[in-house]
Amino acid sequence: MTEKKKKLSKVFDYLQYDDPYAGGLTFCAGCPLESLARFVPQVLGDDIVITGTPSCSAPVLLGQNIGTWHRMPYYGTLMTGAAANATGLARMYKRKGIKNTVVCFNGDGTASDIGFGNLSGAAERNEPFIYICYDNEGYMNTGIQRSSTTPAGARTTTSPVGRMTHGKDVTSKNLPLLMAMHKVPYAATATMSYLEDLAKKLLKAKEKKEEGFCYLHVFCPCPTGWGVPTDGSLDLCRMAVKTNFFPLWEAENGEIRFTREVNKPKPIGEYTKLIKKFEHLDEQGVARLQKDVDFNHSILMRLSGSCEQGGRHD
Amino acid sequence: MQARSEQDARIMVITGNAAAAYGAMLCRPDVVATYPITPQTEVIEKLFEFAASGELDAEMVPVEGENSAMNVVTAASMAGGRVFTATSSWGLAFMYDAMLAASGTRAPVVMVNVNRETPGIIAVSSGQQDMISTRDSGWIQLVAEDCQEILDQVLMAYRLAEDHDIQVPVMVNYDGFYLSYLAGKVEVPSKKRVSDFLAVLNEQPKRQILLPGQPLGCGTHGILQGFVELRYKHVQAMERAKAAFDAIDQEFASQFGRGYGGQIEEYRTGDADIVLVASGSMCGTIKTVVDRKREQGLPVGLVRLRMYRPFPSEKLTQVLKDRKAVGVVDRSVGFGIQGGPIYSEVCSLSAKFGGASVLSFIDGLANTDVTSDHVEQMLDLLSAAARGEPCPQVTWVCMEE
Amino acid sequence: MIEVRFHGRGGQGAVMASRIMANAFVRIGQYGASFPMFGFERRGAPVTAFGRFDANPVREKTQIYHPDIVVVLDPSQRFFEKVYSGLKSHAVLVLNAALPFETQPHENLETAGIVNADQISIEEVGRALPNTCMLGAFAATTGHLPLESLEAALEDYFQGSRLKANVRCLRRGYEEAAVGHF
Numbered sequence: 001m002t003e004k005k006k007k008l009s010k011v012f013d014y015l016q017y018d019d020p021y022a023g024g025l026t027f028c029a030g031c032p033l034e035s036l037a038r039f040v041p042q043v044l045g046d047d048i049v050i051t052g053t054p055s056c057s058a059p060v061l062l063g064q065n066i067g068t069w070h071r072m073p074y075y076g077t078l079m080t081g082a083a084a085n086a087t088g089l090a091r092m093y094k095r096k097g098i099k100n101t102v103v104c105f106n107g108d109g110t111a112s113d114i115g116f117g118n119l120s121g122a123a124e125r126n127e128p129f130i131y132i133c134y135d136n137e138g139y140m141n142t143g144i145q146r147s148s149t150t151p152a153g154a155r156t157t158t159s160p161v162g163r164m165t166h167g168k169d170v171t172s173k174n175l176p177l178l179m180a181m182h183k184v185p186y187a188a189t190a191t192m193s194y195l196e197d198l199a200k201k202l203l204k205a206k207e208k209k210e211e212g213f214c215y216l217h218v219f220c221p222c223p224t225g226w227g228v229p230t231d232g233s234l235d236l237c238r239m240a241v242k243t244n245f246f247p248l249w250e251a252e253n254g255e256i257r258f259t260r261e262v263n264k265p266k267p268i269g270e271y272t273k274l275i276k277k278f279e280h281l282d283e284q285g286v287a288r289l290q291k292d293v294d295f296n297h298s299i300l301m302r303l304s305g306s307c308e309q310g311g312r313h314d
Numbered sequence: 315m316q317a318r319s320e321q322d323a324r325i326m327v328i329t330g331n332a333a334a335a336y337g338a339m340l341c342r343p344d345v346v347a348t349y350p351i352t353p354q355t356e357v358i359e360k361l362f363e364f365a366a367s368g369e370l371d372a373e374m375v376p377v378e379g380e381n382s383a384m385n386v387v388t389a390a391s392m393a394g395g396r397v398f399t400a401t402s403s404w405g406l407a408f409m410y411d412a413m414l415a416a417s418g419t420r421a422p423v424v425m426v427n428v429n430r431e432t433p434g435i436i437a438v439s440s441g442q443q444d445m446i447s448t449r450d451s452g453w454i455q456l457v458a459e460d461c462q463e464i465l466d467q468v469l470m471a472y473r474l475a476e477d478h479d480i481q482v483p484v485m486v487n488y489d490g491f492y493l494s495y496l497a498g499k500v501e502v503p504s505k506k507r508v509s510d511f512l513a514v515l516n517e518q519p520k521r522q523i524l525l526p527g528q529p530l531g532c533g534t535h536g537i538l539q540g541f542v543e544l545r546y547k548h549v550q551a552m553e554r555a556k557a558a559f560d561a562i563d564q565e566f567a568s569q570f571g572r573g574y575g576g577q578i579e580e581y582r583t584g585d586a587d588i589v590l591v592a593s594g595s596m597c598g599t600i601k602t603v604v605d606r607k608r609e610q611g612l613p614v615g616l617v618r619l620r621m622y623r624p625f626p627s628e629k630l631t632q633v634l635k636d637r638k639a640v641g642v643v644d645r646s647v648g649f650g651i652q653g654g655p656i657y658s659e660v661c662s663l664s665a666k667f668g669g670a671s672v673l674s675f676i677d678g679l680a681n682t683d684v685t686s687d688h689v690e691q692m693l694d695l696l697s698a699a700a701r702g703e704p705c706p707q708v709t710w711v712c713m714e715e
Numbered sequence: 716m717i718e719v720r721f722h723g724r725g726g727q728g729a730v731m732a733s734r735i736m737a738n739a740f741v742r743i744g745q746y747g748a749s750f751p752m753f754g755f756e757r758r759g760a761p762v763t764a765f766g767r768f769d770a771n772p773v774r775e776k777t778q779i780y781h782p783d784i785v786v787v788l789d790p791s792q793r794f795f796e797k798v799y800s801g802l803k804s805h806a807v808l809v810l811n812a813a814l815p816f817e818t819q820p821h822e823n824l825e826t827a828g829i830v831n832a833d834q835i836s837i838e839e840v841g842r843a844l845p846n847t848c849m850l851g852a853f854a855a856t857t858g859h860l861p862l863e864s865l866e867a868a869l870e871d872y873f874q875g876s877r878l879k880a881n882v883r884c885l886r887r888g889y890e891e892a893a894v895g896h897f
Binding site: 046047048049051058059062071072073074075076077078080081083084085086087088089091092093094095096098099100101117118120121124125 | 373377382
């Protein structure tokens, strides 16, 4: 095997700061959360203070009593009050005039469910910090239970497939859109297969948090919980975007703009067939999910003004 | 209104809630996060009024629920701030997990809790059940008797919470309705005098705080020995808080001319055969009845609990030694235990203070008045017990036949 | 110690009246404590407030069951039995009403000061807010408080034109109270 010296991809230009983590973190094999956890501080910089909760990122962000795996200041706190804790930190730094980037780093369980109230409260009060939700569509740290961002039809341990039940029986909550509708200075979606897009959005959030609350919703597949090969996460990220299952957009003060147009979206079946949590879906189940995807996308189209009022985009 | 000297203090006629708000404002908190609930609401309205007028310069966070109030102030405290919040009843219950985080991370939060019954039976009324429900949250808990003491205890609470040797959050309790809305004469000290009182905190070693660019782990995972060590230290700090509170109270007396006795206040206990143990606003009425009984030649006295956590075991053992009868008045119930919660703790000391029959009185639940008639009734029972007559161990004084 | 019980309805200012009274007692070097006992806080609901005034610090914090004085801000409650419950002997009534009593409403009642506080406040403040007028009537009927200390106390609760209007209410209450004995 001969190794060719490749030119570094453009995304490396965004990594202006050192990786604060030690090597060899205890994430599940193939989990893109590790890349995200390393990526965020390298873009955002060294005035970062991170706060998070018991979740997949907790063992890494919060450390154990044998020591931690990074050198960021952090506060490990409660799922019920994650955004409120970030508020407390950010307000205190503001009061003392201390330059800071408070990042509240949580999974979808905290963001969309148990900590949704105070996330919404912090957004409404326009608190000056960045909230990053990595969405792996379930409570993965406790062993793959459904959350309100788990898509319709998906199998989890609390939405099992059996004679009587066929995966999650209701549709998912569109959390990023809900956050954008708080008309906060900045809200955006991103994923690990479009790193430059993610980097730009992180930098935009860092700039916009001077005006107030910023929200980033990062699609983050869970190989262990979803049943995909450990080298399959990034393919899933790409396919989620290409099927419009997870559109990439940003919103300033509630005004939505796509950051990546998908001209000919692939059918959702192309995405679901890659994932074991959907393997039981019959045609009807896939069609239902397709309807969800289309509906969510049409809302975005209307809100972004990318189509005629009430029209559909294909 | 004119005080002795305008520079030292103002004499005002204000409610217990306003007294709490003045106390907080005078300590110049950095961050105040609050959510309203009856009968606490006036505290936070007053604080926002102070902020609007410029009397209070703080980050004001009108949160969307009590849980967030506690989380905001805990985190702000970790970031080095002096903080304040206030709540009551279900609000306290709603912030319970965050209260555990505050004490577990040793964040020196100061909070007032306006005592009110807890839900299930929706009682918009006074009662200490909320305070009792958070007994094991790792907080220091103080209880005030009147409006002046509410203000004074808030000042003392900061000295206690932020003391380098303590670093435990402090809850100042006072009876909802009976004190929250009671307007009385209160001496409101000047900011200058309060900052003099708190100045000693500035000379102490700085506590560790969370700052950008300075790697520090807070709220980390701790298991096995890591956990055990931190818990042990927390428990030891609670123990130290007892003597510290006595000392702070004495210093307060020398600076402001008002002392309360520290962990407990003893009222005419010197030669008393019969002693009531009680806390909160009911103690004023009890003192009046004690005086009346003394005039009739009955040797009775009152021990007022000013500190509920840590429990003043040593002080109580000392003062209850060799009495003939001891009665404990609880404004709350102990589910599944015989008698009131404070009663059961006093009982646990009875082997040490020896001899006396100890009786439990449940009174004042849900705004039932602890009247002078009730107190007389308790003292009659205690007199009978002192004579060796059989008496019920537990009496629900507030329950009509 | 003087124990005063106030009877009114939400919106009439009974609680504030009890507080202003405490304030005025403190201004003459005495001690005062007042507190309301309401159920759910809304306009129109019956409100009871209590005031204790003494040369020594007031320690009792219970409701008042045996008042020396009852102040009735709500004319419709003048015939309510509970208004007079537990009256001490030689008790005093201060009442907001347009008409005097024809018969003694309670045997322990010795003195009554009656003033049309609704009418006076409508004339001075623009709507029926009888509380400050009733304080003037209290001073005239009982003699426990000098008018000046009540006037000074008002400054802690009102400003500007509202203060002036309420001072007028207070004075008229003092002057126009018809004090009589049963």
